Amino acid sequence: MLNNDDVSGKIVACCLAVLLVAMTIGCSQSTPPPAAPKAAFNKIPAGQEFSGFLKDYSALQPNPNVESALTYVSSDAQKNLRSYFAIVVDPIAVYIATDVDETKISESSRKAVTNYFEHALKNAVSDAFPVVESPGPLTLRLRAALVGVDVGGAVPAADLPPDVGPLDHPLNIAKLRVEMELVDSETGERIAAMVDKSNLGAGAEVGAEYFSRVERFAAAREAFDQWAGRVREFLDSAHTLTGQDAERADKAYKPYGAATVSK
Amino acid sequence: MKKTSSILCTLLFSAGAGIGAEISTFHAYVDSDVCSRLMLGPITSERIGCSQQTHKDGALPVLVRLQDNTVFDVNKQKMLKEHVGKFASVTGEAKAQNGTMKLESLIPEETSSIPQGDPARRLLDVRMFRAPSDKVFEKIRHELAMMPYITTYDFISFNMVGSEVILTGWTVRNTNRSEAYNRVKTIEGVETIINNIEVLPLGSMDNQIRANARAKLQRVLSRYFWGSGSDIKIVVKNGDIILLGTVATKQDSDLAALQCNSVPSAFHVFNMLRVESSAARQ
Numbered sequence A: 001m002l003n004n005d006d007v008s009g010k011i012v013a014c015c016l017a018v019l020l021v022a023m024t025i026g027c028s029q030s031t032p033p034p035a036a037p038k039a040a041f042n043k044i045p046a047g048q049e050f051s052g053f054l055k056d057y058s059a060l061q062p063n064p065n066v067e068s069a070l071t072y073v074s075s076d077a078q079k080n081l082r083s084y085f086a087i088v089v090d091p092i093a094v095y096i097a098t099d100v101d102e103t104k105i106s107e108s109s110r111k112a113v114t115n116y117f118e119h120a121l122k123n124a125v126s127d128a129f130p131v132v133e134s135p136g137p138l139t140l141r142l143r144a145a146l147v148g149v150d151v152g153g154a155v156p157a158a159d160l161p162p163d164v165g166p167l168d169h170p171l172n173i174a175k176l177r178v179e180m181e182l183v184d185s186e187t188g189e190r191i192a193a194m195v196d197k198s199n200l201g202a203g204a205e206v207g208a209e210y211f212s213r214v215e216r217f218a219a220a221r222e223a224f225d226q227w228a229g230r231v232r233e234f235l236d237s238a239h240t241l242t243g244q245d246a247e248r249a250d251k252a253y254k255p256y257g258a259a260t261v262s263k
Numbered sequence B: 001m002k003k004t005s006s007i008l009c010t011l012l013f014s015a016g017a018g019i020g021a022e023i024s025t026f027h028a029y030v031d032s033d034v035c036s037r038l039m040l041g042p043i044t045s046e047r048i049g050c051s052q053q054t055h056k057d058g059a060l061p062v063l064v065r066l067q068d069n070t071v072f073d074v075n076k077q078k079m080l081k082e083h084v085g086k087f088a089s090v091t092g093e094a095k096a097q098n099g100t101m102k103l104e105s106l107i108p109e110e111t112s113s114i115p116q117g118d119p120a121r122r123l124l125d126v127r128m129f130r131a132p133s134d135k136v137f138e139k140i141r142h143e144l145a146m147m148p149y150i151t152t153y154d155f156i157s158f159n160m161v162g163s164e165v166i167l168t169g170w171t172v173r174n175t176n177r178s179e180a181y182n183r184v185k186t187i188e189g190v191e192t193i194i195n196n197i198e199v200l201p202l203g204s205m206d207n208q209i210r211a212n213a214r215a216k217l218q219r220v221l222s223r224y225f226w227g228s229g230s231d232i233k234i235v236v237k238n239g240d241i242i243l244l245g246t247v248a249t250k251q252d253s254d255l256a257a258l259q260c261n262s263v264p265s266a267f268h269v270f271n272m273l274r275v276e277s278s279a280a281r282q
Helices: A004-028 A107-125 A215-239 A243-252 B002-019 B033-038 B045-056 B119-124 B135-145 B174-185 B204-220 B250-261 B276-280
Strands: A061-063 A066-073 A086-089 A093-096 A139-151 A166-172 A177-184 A190-196 A205-208 B023-032 B061-065 B071-074 B087-095 B100-109 B155-161 B164-171 B192-199 B232-237 B240-247 B269-271
Touching: A066 A215, A086 A107, A093 A107, A107 A139, A107 A166, A107 A205, A107 A215, A139 A166, A177 A215, A190 A215, A205 A215, A243 B135, B023 B033, B023 B045, B023 B119, B033 B045, B033 B061, B033 B071, B033 B164, B033 B192, B135 B155, B135 B174, B155 B174, B155 B240, B164 B174, B174 B192, B204 B232, B204 B250, B240 B250, B250 B269
Parallel strands: A086 A139, A093 A139, B071 B100, B164 B192, B240 B269
Antiparallel strands: A061 A066, A066 A190, A139 A177, A166 A205, A177 A190, B023 B061, B023 B087, B061 B071, B087 B100, B155 B164, B232 B240
């Protein structure tokens, strides 16, 4: 017969053994994922005002509510911004300036800016348009591009904290602008678009994969947050009720407090 | 070894006890999920009729705490089934923040057994509710009507008991829940707000039902839909469709329900549409 202490000891030993095996299997299976293929960089066509990322620029108009931006909102009664309430955010595209040597821009540089901006965009829009993983009904697809990325001068090692590795070539975002469109995630039909020409990246550079505390990199982070914030500003302004729409919405809204229901 | 085990158990139990909410007992009205979120005002025979009818049609039973009109989804719905449209004293772990309750016991009671002056009596007294003609009531109504992100798939309603505003309804966007609260709290004359607005899950099946229902209604009742909004609201929750808003005639109301009944994958249609002639009398 085994006493209680023996039994407890054996159970604990068994549990530890199972845990050890599970950890060993887990560790042995954590092989590094295959390296992602290097994305080709898009270049702004020489002499062109826009990058070509959007399908059509002809309907864009200055927006009094969003300074330095050209915008478009579909006025179709059945398919407009108000017909949707969720968003799929596509990976961010990068368009480098016409005269930039693309071999100087590494994959890690591209990832540094696109990851940060994608994250900032999701943060900015998610409480108004919940971000979902896959397309579906009532869901928009947000396509966005950073246009006009340039290569900056070398980053002195002293400018970076010891634990942060510099990029081969820092990215200069002084002349960056954002092009964005929202399309029906199922049909691809365009619902809204925006070209943001605001000069928010002046004096800012991205020199490390993880934006550091160094001033000009912090300025870059701030600029990306502001660009994302302006996308939200645009969405807010497009949803604000004005004129006849406001009158009709006001007239139509009757709370059910103490109301009679027609059954 | 025994000592180690008992110390571990004690630690686990004490941590668990710290996380749990407190057990409380309160007076409640057993309502249906649909009617409790519609906020049909004081608990009159009409409200009781709504609760029982919608429950019979498939709406889940919930508890409404009488002292503040907070709606609780409970874990043991079977305990409520027999009591929909009735009052009860309930005991359990209630979490007002997320509107859930672990129900332990339910004792049926009559409203006459609730003492005079008890805060639970407020919702039973019609005189405590502000009339829609009241200035503060109208300000709240206007503020909520102007909310930018309200769509055909959201419905927000409210009522006022003294200086307390009870917000209720369903929304597909979290931001609408907080926006409604923030807009109302700045209005002079409002002291406290109970926020019963439920944020709906965005399941792909429900979204498909929303899109199909809207397409069907827009095809036959297009005059109730315009670019930035609609007179008819389509609330979809776990496959159920709740039709809300105001239409001109009983025929339109019936037609809307008929259309929604043919939406694939929809389980129930609760037609809570108001007909203009009767709504105008309010």
